[in-house]
Amino acid sequence: MTSETQATDRTADAEVVRFTSELIRIDTTNHGGGQGWERPAAEYVAARLGEAGLSPRILESAPGRANVVARVRGNDPDAPALLVHGHLDVVPADPELWSAPPFSGEVRDGTVFGRGAVDMKNTDAMLLALVRSWARTGTRPRRDIVLAFTADEEDSAAYGAEWLVREHPSLFSDCAAGVSESGAFTFHARTVSGEPVRLYPVGAGERGSAWLRLTASGTAGHGSKANDDNAVGALAAAVTRIDSHAWPVRLTPVTRAALAGIGDAVGRPVDPDDAGFDPQRDLESVLADFGPAASLVRSTLRNSTNPTVLEAGSKVNVIPSRASALVDGRILPGCAEEFHTTLDELTGDRVEWEYTHRSPALLSPVDSPVFAAMREALLAHDPDAHVVPVCLSGGTDAKQFSELGIPGYGFSPLRLPPSLDYGALFHGVDERVPVDSLTFGVRVLDRFLTTV
Structure with a gap:
């Protein structure tokens, strides 16, 4: 120099x-x-x-x-x-x-x-x-x-x-x-034998944003009277179904590469492409062995829907004619149709839903010259580290x-x-x-x- x-x-x-x-x-x-x-x-x-x-x-x-x-x-x-x-x-x-x-x-x-x-x-x-x-x-x-x-x-x-x-x-x-x-910040993890290891997760994918508004309509009335058309009840039931829904595991190419890379780094080899590997059955034991590094992939294994806002009524003894909720939805690359169909099922006949904001999911190649150059630049300044691609849970x-x-x-x-x-x-x-x-x-x- x-x-x-x-x-x-x-x-x-x-x-x-x-x-x-x-x-x-x-x-x-x-x-x-x-x-x-x-x-x-x-x-x-x-x-x-x-x-x-x-x-x-x-x-x-x-x-x-x-x-x-x-x-x-x-x-x-x-x-x-x-x-x-x-x-x-x-x-x-x-x-x-x-x-x-x-x-x-x-x-x-x-x-x-x-x-x-x-x-x-x-x-x-x-x-x-x-x-x-x-x-x-x-x-x-x-x-x-x-x-x-x-x-x-x-x-x-x-x-x-x-x-x-x-x-x-x-x-x-x-x-x-x-x-x-x-991406590309130090993530401190441990091998399965307890030795410290430095990972650098580089973002190569993102879940898409799908912010939703749910709306239920019903019959307004006095809170003391029977009402089998209560908008608040219909909305609450739909929100509960959405909140408790177990979205299935969907492994994108980036997450498959992340699992393999993290596994190599922590000494717990895993081949997500192996015919004998069943994500629904085997993934939790793999993540348990990953220790803290599991957090790099756990939130990007599935679509997600988190209710965040509820809006209904103005007085305890008045049944409102309308109730709404906001839901923060995130969609994995290639899973938009599954997300839409599932929301139709979870909301049911009493509740309508719409997107208030959408952005596409992102999936970038991990075998590209750009990714290789990022890996080389990081290892040039931290030679003992491990560079792994990840999908981001947010956007x-x-x-x-x-x-x-x-x-x-x-x-x-x-x-x-x-x-x-x-x-x-x-x-x-x-x-x-x-x-x-x-x-x-x-x-x-x-x-x-x-x-x-």
Whole structure:
């Protein structure tokens, strides 16, 4: 390593911490229902990119709902571009529950605190620091990199990625793949013999979102009188059926690869493609042997439906004519028809249901050159680790970009200490990220984006 590169690394190390902290201080809380304001963060990002010699575009879908898109030119004009995207909005935070103000961006004991520290202003900051490092050293990636910093990911993406895909598809027309959040962070597990092992789960699939509204209609009346057409009762019965339904196991190609990869890492080999392997019968014993690593696949083995909101009535002695409920549904790739048919059966004749928001499931190849480059970049900086593909239980903006035919991966590299329960920090209290994790991420992204 030359002295110039060392100096550049030190500059990038300082900048990634500063950018994470400063982005956190910009309150971009997304309250849902169109109530958000990402414009100040978009202007901040555009300014940092402009200082690196890029020409970012701020694209506003509605007042204050701003997105930023920029392109870094690569060395090979014939290579398809790679989309790298991160969102600028964050979920609400109750300061009464935090040990430090959630929008302070405080750096304490080698850790950056604040809402967005892991979801996902940390990755936004890593990208800014890396692009500026390239500008200082004259480094260029092999292929064009399209950077997108989006609004509204924490709600429906209607003002962010969904709007960009609909209104500005040409900006991404040559992108062969995309990478973003929710993957490539250290997951500490143990082998079946009790030895510690580090996994890096890389997102290669996502369950689709299927948010539902259930509505029951009945006969209004006095609460003291007999009523065999009670909307509340009909709704409650349907909600109970949905809540107690046991969705069958459905193994996607990504989850099959995850089971095999985790099994190799923890010393409990499993071949989901073996003719003698019955997921309905054998999977629970496999997951028990996986220990903590089972959590990487457990929530993506099935479709799911979780009732979350009930709405009915206004007075205890008045039977309402209408009752409704909201259900958070998630659909595995290839299981949309099964989901729809099952909901018709579970709701029955008395209850109608509809989608209030839908996004497609995502399934990306794990044998692709992009996945291989992600694996190589991680192992170059943590040689003893194990990189495994996983399907995400929730969703990201990758779903929206997949509508343009862009396969998406979760790749926001961080090396984390065993003491940090990283998964619990997403939307949690005292969200934080170690400084060392940020500098690790910049180096891994540098290797990946310059070689892929």
